Amino acid sequence: MASEALILEMLMNPPPNLHEPLPLSNRRATIYGASITFMIITWFAVALRLYARIKLVRKPGWDDILVVVSSMLNTAATICVLFAVESGMGQHFLTLVPKQQTQYIKTFYIANGIYVTNTAVIKVSLLLQYLRIFQAGTMRWICLSLVVMITAWGFAYGFMAWVPCFPVHAYWNRLQTPNARCYAYGFDSVPSFIVTFETHTATNMTFDLAVFLTPMALFKQKSMRRKSMLALVGLFLFGGVVVLTSVWRLYTIVNNKAATYPYIDFTWWTPISVILSCLEIDLAIVCASMPIFWPVLEKSLTHIFVTYEVRITEHRRLPENGEYELERADAESTRRSGSLKSGSGNSEDGLTITRTQTRNGTVDPFMHYKDQYVIEQVDPLATNHGVETNVETEPKKKWNF
Structure with a gap:
């Protein structure tokens, strides 16, 4: 259960109407529909990627392993989101009984830790995929430098997400650990809590942009065919959707100051940011898999929608x-x-x-x-x-x- 000081602060500045109609993003159907649908699409893309790499090309690599790891983490996070809905996400926090409050905070702790970790895993997977293309030269060193920076960034924020308090269980049970030391995601104070979420989301967006702009060097190749050029543009446009999703998530966090403005209400302000988090990872995984499975899918479609030229000689x-x-x-x-x-x-x-x-x-x-x-x-x-x-x-x- 949340600490008594936090509950007292919520009671001093409560929502104007505890029984107001639910916004679209807070409804169970919206959360379930968005998270489950995109998770299925993600696994379909990953399955096609693995089929192409293992069955056809026969050259699986670390990038494929990390994509599978990212998909598994994404699935676990989605399950946590569904449990969070059953624990009261979308409702006002003050309307929940103490057991629901504790259960929600536990579920959010796991989901947030997975999300923070996964944002680094999927980016590293994309960079390892680029290293298959850039075998030498400046672009290879840029990719390696980004791998190092994103890995360090992921470890730093991942540690803060998984160990927000000493001991860890103080995160969801402050009453039994009054002397616990919490920081960052552990909600030691409102300002530090807001800064942690905002800085992670901002740096995540920056790294997303850097990763998706890295292959721009391929446009300098004069020998690139028009078809390959259009395919690369399409891939960048899809990556742009991932970046825009990250920007949108940053906007929601800044707008409600990490679910603390205009009043502290974790379960009420969180759903829109959670949905965007799921979509961001889902789209990033699909974007990472498209260059691998699309040629195979394109060839299959060619056999289905093919136009034959018939020549008859007499x-x-x-x-x-x-x-x-x-x-x-x-x-x-x-x-x-x-x-x-x-x-x-x-x-x-x-x-x-x-x-x-x-x-x-x-x-x-x-x-x-x-x-x-x-x-x-x-x-x-x-x-x-x-x-x-x-x-x-x-x-x-x-x-x-």
């Missing part, structure tokens, strides 16, 4: 006298051909059967099939057919960057 044979058989229309040819076609107008009149007469005047009905050219057209085992159909397709080229 070979005409020459008789012994050198004339085209189909163009012979002299009287001798007409006399030697017996046609069953008549002008009676029946439906059978449209069917014409050509029979070859022998010297004695009789008609051999099977003479037509003694012709080598005809045999080649009807015999499935024969070669050199006169009519050929060639279906030519070319798979779409993969992204190159």
Whole structure:
């Protein structure tokens, strides 16, 4: 349960209406719908990434391992968010019973620790992915420098999130540990609590921007194809959505001063920031996986929505006298051909059967099939057919960057 001093401060400045209608961001359906939906999309993207790297390319790396770790942490954080809703997130803190208050603070402690850790893990994963591209030169050193800085940043804020008090359980049970020492996320004071959240969110946004702008050097390659250029632009636009989500989260934290303004109410002001935290990590994981699985998905779509070019060629044979058989229309040819076609107008009149007469005047009905050219057209085992159909397709080229 929160400390008596904190509860007293809340009672001195309570919400104007403890039973006011819930904002859209505070409703259970909104929190459940946003967090669960994007978590499923994230795992789908990660599954495609692993399939491409392990099954097709057969070159998994540390970046893939960290993406899986990030997805697992993200799933754990999402579960904590769902438990937090059941513990009262979205409601006014003063309307909760002491057991709910304690349960909410425990759940928020775990979710916040996971989020702070995960913001560093996913960025390092992206940078390790860049190192596959930048094998040498200045860009490789920039990526390595960012890996070191983000790792140190993650450890620093991660320690403050996971160990906000000495002992740790004082974070959610101040009454049994009145002499506990708390700092930063431990809410030792309102100003330090606000500064901790604001500085982490601001630096997180800055590192997001740096990570997503790092591959800009690829645009300097004059040999880059137009298709690869458009793909890279699309990836940056998607990364821009991640940065904008981080900016939006920073705005919400500054606006309500980490759930302490205009009055202290952790469960009431928190939902919008929590939803944006989930979306930020979800989108970052999808963005990290897109360059890996998209070429495979694009190729599959090509097989589904493919347009085939059909080329039909016709070979005409020459008789012994050198004339085209189909163009012979002299009287001798007409006399030697017996046609069953008549002008009676029946439906059978449209069917014409050509029979070859022998010297004695009789008609051999099977003479037509003694012709080598005809045999080649009807015999499935024969070669050199006169009519050929060639279906030519070319798979779409993969992204190159």
